[in-house]
Each structure stands twice: as structure tokens, then as C-alpha cells.
Amino acid sequence: MKPLLSLTAPPPSGEIVLCSVIIPRRLAPSLTARLRAALSDEECARHARFGDDGAAGEFLCGRALLRAVLSTWASVDQHAWRFALNAYGRPSIDAPPSPLHFNLSHTRGMVVLVLGVDPSVGVDVERLDRSVRPLEVADRFFSTREVDGLRALPVEQHRDRFLALWTLKEAYIKARGMGLALPLRDFSFSPDDAPPRVHFEASLGDDSRLWRFARIDLPSGHRVAVAAKVSRMRVHHEALDLDTLAEHVGLPGTVPAV
Ligand SMILES: CC(C)(COP(=O)(O)OP(=O)(O)OC[C@H]1O[C@@H](n2cnc3c(N)ncnc32)[C@H](O)[C@@H]1OP(=O)(O)O)[C@@H](O)C(=O)NCCC(=O)NCCS
Numbered sequence: 001m002k003p004l005l006s007l008t009a010p011p012p013s014g015e016i017v018l019c020s021v022i023i024p025r026r027l028a029p030s031l032t033a034r035l036r037a038a039l040s041d042e043e044c045a046r047h048a049r050f051g052d053d054g055a056a057g058e059f060l061c062g063r064a065l066l067r068a069v070l071s072t073w074a075s076v077d078q079h080a081w082r083f084a085l086n087a088y089g090r091p092s093i094d095a096p097p098s099p100l101h102f103n104l105s106h107t108r109g110m111v112v113l114v115l116g117v118d119p120s121v122g123v124d125v126e127r128l129d130r131s132v133r134p135l136e137v138a139d140r141f142f143s144t145r146e147v148d149g150l151r152a153l154p155v156e157q158h159r160d161r162f163l164a165l166w167t168l169k170e171a172y173i174k175a176r177g178m179g180l181a182l183p184l185r186d187f188s189f190s191p192d193d194a195p196p197r198v199h200f201e202a203s204l205g206d207d208s209r210l211w212r213f214a215r216i217d218l219p220s221g222h223r224v225a226v227a228a229k230v231s232r233m234r235v236h237h238e239a240l241d242l243d244t245l246a247e248h249v250g251l252p253g254t255v256p257a258v
Pocket of ligand 1: 063173
């Protein structure tokens, strides 16, 4: 059987594993049943509450992916992982003890997962063809600096810049674990820089020198941003296919390499 990941052990600090999986709009019932078997009762209940919503498949694939990947690097059954939520709803590993930290993001047709040993990691994925109203949303949510930069561009570049800013801002607020409790106007990205740079207003109480960001455009037409509070960051991308994931779901945990 093809291994799920090319990495056989968790990466060292500063290296972030990004797993992406393309998912169809509707999952076959047999595949849904297989993936659900890896989930906790609470996750299964949440999955059921989505009903016929397409987001059901994204949630299911995200949690099955998370459990399968974690068990690739630990002798823990996929079903045995327990997650706890912080006050803002961010899940993290509660049991068994693990040095790993993760963050998930999904959008129509795609699930992404970042993992590493550094606690503050965040990820966001968006479809490049999603319908957006760049100036309207930017005026509401983005910083003055970002809005001015967007307005200075030709209109045909608005969508691309908007999605670059949106994904980076989401990745950062998710890495902080606070979601929209953080004021989005109080930090600004320069997405044209490679790698992207951030500027924090004093009100945010953060230090831009402590953060690293990456933006990755996937061939499937999705844009991903990764944020991590590390001194150096390298993103190791694993593009997985759903069939391979399904084959690995339900397998026993792997004894970690020593
Ligand atoms: C919840 C939020 C953190 C991300 O939501 P989102 O963009 O709708 O969804 P994503 O698919 O990227 O992320 C969802 C995943 O993030 C994780 N998550 C939930 N709360 C989180 C938090 N506070 N911090 C970090 N991660 C969180 C969960 O794993 C969740 O997936 P799961 O429930 O399947 O496990 C929050 O930022 C939000 O509600 N955003 C709405 C979008 C928006 O208005 N953006 C403003 C423009 S920049």
C-alpha cells in the first residue's frame, strides 16, 4: 500500500507539514461510512448535523485526514485521539500526549491540514474562483493600509490581491487561536513580498519579527496561506488523494521511527 505521507516522523521545529486533499462535492456512501469509522462519537454527531450540506464531506475528510496523519507518526489508533477546544473554538490534541500542533481549513472541494511541533500554526484555503466583492469586504474588514493598496491596483487585480490578503489574515488569526476575536484592521500584510510580511499595530500586542508566512497556489485552483510563530519556516507540502486517505483510515497507529 502506498504510504500516506512521505515523511516517516514528525518534522523538527520550523518545518510545517501541509497536507491537501481534493474532495468531490458528494462522497459515495461507502466512503462516508469508512471515514466516519475513524471519528469520535461527537464528531459523528456533528457530521450528521450537516445533513445534505456539501460542507459535511469537507468536515468528515478533514477530521479523518487529521486522525490518519497523527497515527502515521504514533502508535495510537486513529479513533483514540481526543481533541479539546480553546475558548475561541480552536481544537488541539488533548490525549494521548503528543508534541504535535495542527490547524485545519476547508473550502468547497478542498481540505488542508498543517502540522508541526510549533504551537502557533494556522492555515487557510480559499477557491480562487469563489465569488468575492473585494472592495466592499476590504472596506469592512481590512486595514487602511491594505484597502489603500487594493484600491491603487487595476480592477482586474483586485480579486487576486483580495484573496491573498484574506487567506493570510485568516491563517494568522487561526495561528493565534482566536479567530475573529482579533481585530482584522489592526494588522496589514504585504502579500507581494516573498515571503509575505506583516505589520502589526501596537494595539495588537504582537511582534512581526516572530512570525513567518507562506502563500501557496495549488494546481486545483485553491490558494493556501500558512502562518507560524517560528524564526524560520519551511513548508513541506504533501498532496494526498482521497483514495489513499480512505485506504489508510482505520489502520492501526504506526510505531514511530527512532
Ligand atoms: C472559525 C475561523 C477561525 C475560521 O473559519 P473559516 O474560515 O470559516 O473556516 P476554515 O475552514 O478555514 O477553518 C475551520 C477550522 O478551523 C479550526 N478552528 C476553529 N476555530 C478556530 C480558532 N479559533 N482558531 C484556529 N482554528 C480554529 C477548526 O479545526 C475548524 O475546522 P473543523 O471544525 O472541521 O475542525 C474564523 O476565522 C471565522 O469564523 N472566519 C470567518 C471568515 C471571515 O469572516 N473572515 C474575515 C476576512 S479575513
